[in-house]
Amino acid sequence: MTSNPTPTRDLAVFVIFAAAVLTMPIWLAPIGAAYPDLLQKFAIYGLFATGFNLLFGLTGYLSFGHAAFLGVGSYTAVWGFKLLGMNPVPAAAMAIVTSGLFAWLIGYVSLRRSGIYFSILTLAFAQMSYNLAYSVLTPITNGETGLRVLQSDPRIFDTAAQSGGPLVSTLFGIEMSGYPGFYFCATFLILGFLVAQRIFRSPFGTMLRAVKSNQNRMNYTGLNPRPYTLAVFVISGMYAGLAGALLCITDPLAGAERMQWTASGEVVLMTILGGVGTLLGPILGAGIIKYFENIFSAFNEHILQDIFSFLPEALQGPVVSISGLFVGEGWHLTLGVLFMIIVILLPGGIMEGVGRITSMVKGGSRKKHQHQTAPAE
């Protein structure tokens, strides 16, 4: 897809993508994924992964602390609700601004180093935010309980009807849960995709790729990479903040566990699974992980026995107990195994797999496009 991007082709990809996202409730129905809660998650985590991919995919800087921005976005959005009222737009705007500022602060310090040091610096900052959110910042974050909107909050722009009503986010009188909530998130996903596509094709994007491929050479040509990397770090943080805000818009509750480093690991995983450095890959990866998380965690012994009922009695028992390890509570085990397989066998993720298959179908005459994820050093 990145082999010969032309404006027409980009436009076509964008239109198809937008159409596919908006019709998700229809074409995902056969696989049982077409219910609003899950669709919202697809859109939100797709946005989060797109933002992460702007940083990791283009510059090769592997941030292990991106969940911090998600958390900051969530907290800001809930505070937006508490102070300004249940309208999602100001809350989202506030979240973008705050997480952008936060990303600027962290990025300014972390981007002085690259490679593994950058990963550890971002990890350190994220852990600091997480620990602080749990302990000293309890007045702001409400600690372990999580921050939620209360009836007694000021909410200065809410009308009388709203302030008495249920505490869900509403835009023009439509409650942001269920399908309206999904379309709200989907709009942002499509916008986010468009912005990401523009960045990929812009001179700015080219500059970022130069950072990834050879920073030394870039220095020698008289270019300072720092402003570019900082800019993309902030943009990426804003995406994460917006995703965090959307999580709160669909369900107004923010907790510190969103900032834990395992959450940062999850977004890395989504991006890798889908394909680093591709536009569609991270969104695909996010969708797949959230889908299987939902399906697999719901499995239990009985469902497994039904599935394997075609096997002979003697075989059924062991097969059920072994596969039982991978579903339900053990869903993370599946995730870990999947993750290892992808990194070992298919470093370019699903998009590379798709690319390989297409080139095989076409007779293998065209040269494959390789997506290498070299760290910036």
Next chain:
Amino acid sequence: MDVILLQLLNGLDKGGAYALIALGLTLIFGTLGVVNFAHGALFMLGAFCAVTFNKFLSLEKVVLDPTKTTAWGTPMEVRTPYVEAYLGDFGAWVLNYSVPMSILLAIPVMLIIGFAMERGLIKHFYNRPHADQILVTFGLAIVLQEIIKSIYGANPIPQLAPSAVSGAADVGAFLGFDPGVIVYPFWRMVYLGFAGLVIAAVFAFLQFTTFGMVVRAGMADRETVGLLGINIERRFTIVFAIAAVVAGVAGVMYTPILPPDYHIGMDFLVLSFVVVVVGGMGSLPGAVAAGFLLGILQSFASMNEVKAILPGIDQIIIYLVAVVILLVRPRGLLGRKGVMES
């Protein structure tokens, strides 16, 4: 003064654990050039070796004693662990010392795991970028901890220190302070001594044996050692296994201090990486020094007097120190020139 001494002691045992994990991480990084995010999981596996050993020893034989009855009128059950039933006093002694004894189990187990991990997985990642190494070992860590979770459940499993060292020592009285001010559990002292012993053993092994000499040469210049006709990869595999053992025994001995659960490794891993970076990537003395230093700093930061001035400092001190060190001394405290500088 006494308060300072108490915090110093408190910091040392945690510092010992950090130092042991960081030592293994640095060994692996210095020899194989691999960033091992699964090292915390090895620590956790070691801790669960102790749990397994203890579970195995305390398998019980249930005998109904008809002469006594419980409050409900049913015959009293007399439970005796099999080891005690068969081996008598010696069995009871073994059960009492199950934590230190499980080192005997942990060493071969960790050797095998380390060997299998290096040959089966890490070997294929020598020439891949660091980002890939981080990701694949991160995946492995998730897999290992989920396996442990499915076997042992998600709750911490407390382990007891041997009764001879389960109490606390009044260190203060010994050093001439008022009695009862500085009280320090015996087991933590044992841990500290143990950590010192393991660290000394690793350094002695690298410094005074021919094998260690070759490894050090390989760390400095891998290619030349290879050109001299030495199969350096095989030695590095053994180094990896040794690093796994160090992490494992550190985990075993830590179980009486902190009941192990499946994510104990992850909690230690993040901190150990910070320790490695502060000490200087690839510097063994740096890793040890930084481990103890950060352990002590953390314990000082959790003093109430300090927290009153800077609330929440105990939660972030380690990360804060890491950030400052990375920015002002890019190579870490004792980092060598040319190792992972960027």
